Amino acid sequence: MRTHAPLLALAGCTALVLSLTSPARAAAGSGGPAPRDFARGTLPAGDGWGSAGTGTTGGAAAAPEHVYTVTTWAGFKAALAADTGGAPRIVRVVGTLDATGGGCAAFEAAGYDFARYLADYDPAVWGRDTPVSGPQEDLRAASARNQAASVKAYVPAHTTVVGAGPHAGITGGSLQIQNAGNVIVRNLTLESPLDCFPQWDPTDGATGAWNSEYDAMVVHGSTHVWIDHNTFTDGRHPDSSLPRHFGEIYQQHDGELDVVRGADHVTVSWNVFADHDKTLMIGNSDSAAATDAGRLRVTLHHNLFTGVVERAPRVRFGQVDAYNNHYVVKKDRPYAYSFGIGHESRLYAEKNAFTLPAGVGAGRILKKWKDAPVTAVGNRVNGRPVDLIAVHNAEVPEETLRPGAGWTPVLRTRVDDPRAVPGLVAARAGAGRLR
Known part of the structure; x- marks a missing residue:
C-alpha cells in the first residue's frame, strides 16, 4: 500500500496522520478487481430532495491532500477543522471513535456535585412551581458547556464523512451539519450521545422532567445533505x-x-434507527x-425504524416524502406513534410497511399535533393494505386528519412494492451494508 499524505500538525489539535491509499493500486497489487470507493460516491440524480437543483456530491472531488483517515475523536475533529480553502474533503473513519473516553468526570466544573444537586432541587425542598437556579444549577450548566465543546463535531461544506469498512462508528459524539451545504455521511454506526448533565425542570408537565441535550446528528440550516447507510442506536x-x-x-438521550x-x-436513505424514544x-418549532x-x-426511503417510540418522523412545515420504509413496533417496547403531523406540514407517506404486535392498532401510526393535510397511500400493516388516515380517524376521532398533502413527489429513483420492503431493508439498510 502506498501512503501519500504527510503528518499534519493542526493548530490547537493533536497531530493527525493522513494515510491516503489508492484502492485501485491496492487491488491491482493483489491481482483482484478494484473495489468501489464509497468515499467518492455521490447522491444519484433523482434520489429524493437531496438531488434537487445542484444535487449532493459532498467531498467526492477532494484532492489527495484533502483526504483524511482518522482513528481517534481528536483526529476526526482536527480533520473537519483543517483549512482546505473551501475545497472538498473526505474524512474516512477507521474503527470506533469515542467522544467521551474520559467519562463524565472529565467535563465536571470544579465544585459540581450531583448528590448536592439532587438535595438542593428535590421537589420536597424546591417545589414544582419555579425553574431551578442557584450555585449547583450554574455548575451543572458550566459542566454541560464543557461536554458540548468536546462532543460536538462540526462538519463543513463540501465534505464526505464515511466509515472505512463494516465496523466504523462514533460513540458519544454529536455530528453538527450546521450552515454547511453539500454534505454526505455514510456507513457509520452512531451510538447516541449520553448527556452527563441533564437539567431538572420541575415545571415540565405535572410532575417535572429531566431534559437532555445532544442528538447523534443535526442538520441545521444546511442544504443538500445525504445521510445514507448509517445505524443510529442507543447501543450500550x-x-x-x-x-x-x-x-x-433520568433522561440522558435527545434525538437520533x-x-x-x-x-x-x-435525502435520508437505507439507515437503521433502533431502540430510541x-x-x-x-x-423544531411552530413559530x-x-x-x-x-x-x-x-x-x-428504505430506512428501518425498529423499537422506536415516536418521531419517525415528526414534521413541521416541510414537504416530507416517506416511502418504502419499514416500521417495526416491538411488543416489549413502548410505542406512541410513527408519523407526527405538525404545524403546516405536508407529509406524503407511500408504500411503507408496518409490523405491529398484538394490541397495537394501526390507528396509532399517525399522530395529529396540529391541523395539516397528509397523504398516506399504498401502505401495508402486517402485510395487509391499510388506509392509515381512515383507520386513524375511526380509532382516534378527536384527532381527525385531513387527506391530501397537496403535492406529489417526483424525485424517486425506485419505488418497491411494500410487501418486499421488509426483506429489502433487513438485508441492505444500515452501516456495513454498502454495495
Whole structure:
C-alpha cells in the first residue's frame, strides 16, 4: 500500500496522520478487481430532495491532500477543522471513535456535585412551581458547556464523512451539519450521545422532567445533505438502563437525527434507527416560519425504524416524502406513534410497511399535533393494505386528519412494492451494508 499524505500538525489539535491509499493500486497489487470507493460516491440524480437543483456530491472531488483517515475523536475533529480553502474533503473513519473516553468526570466544573444537586432541587425542598437556579444549577450548566465543546463535531461544506469498512462508528459524539451545504455521511454506526448533565425542570408537565441535550446528528440550516447507510442506536445505554430521580426517568438521550432551522433538500436513505424514544424531528418549532416555511424538504426511503417510540418522523412545515420504509413496533417496547403531523406540514407517506404486535392498532401510526393535510397511500400493516388516515380517524376521532398533502413527489429513483420492503431493508439498510 502506498501512503501519500504527510503528518499534519493542526493548530490547537493533536497531530493527525493522513494515510491516503489508492484502492485501485491496492487491488491491482493483489491481482483482484478494484473495489468501489464509497468515499467518492455521490447522491444519484433523482434520489429524493437531496438531488434537487445542484444535487449532493459532498467531498467526492477532494484532492489527495484533502483526504483524511482518522482513528481517534481528536483526529476526526482536527480533520473537519483543517483549512482546505473551501475545497472538498473526505474524512474516512477507521474503527470506533469515542467522544467521551474520559467519562463524565472529565467535563465536571470544579465544585459540581450531583448528590448536592439532587438535595438542593428535590421537589420536597424546591417545589414544582419555579425553574431551578442557584450555585449547583450554574455548575451543572458550566459542566454541560464543557461536554458540548468536546462532543460536538462540526462538519463543513463540501465534505464526505464515511466509515472505512463494516465496523466504523462514533460513540458519544454529536455530528453538527450546521450552515454547511453539500454534505454526505455514510456507513457509520452512531451510538447516541449520553448527556452527563441533564437539567431538572420541575415545571415540565405535572410532575417535572429531566431534559437532555445532544442528538447523534443535526442538520441545521444546511442544504443538500445525504445521510445514507448509517445505524443510529442507543447501543450500550438504552433508556431501560437509565436510573430515576424525583420519580422521573433520568433522561440522558435527545434525538437520533434532527433536521431543523431552515435545513432543506435532504435525502435520508437505507439507515437503521433502533431502540430510541424521540427519534427523528423535522422542524423544531411552530413559530419558525421565517426560517422554515418553504424549506425542510426531506426524503426518507428504505430506512428501518425498529423499537422506536415516536418521531419517525415528526414534521413541521416541510414537504416530507416517506416511502418504502419499514416500521417495526416491538411488543416489549413502548410505542406512541410513527408519523407526527405538525404545524403546516405536508407529509406524503407511500408504500411503507408496518409490523405491529398484538394490541397495537394501526390507528396509532399517525399522530395529529396540529391541523395539516397528509397523504398516506399504498401502505401495508402486517402485510395487509391499510388506509392509515381512515383507520386513524375511526380509532382516534378527536384527532381527525385531513387527506391530501397537496403535492406529489417526483424525485424517486425506485419505488418497491411494500410487501418486499421488509426483506429489502433487513438485508441492505444500515452501516456495513454498502454495495
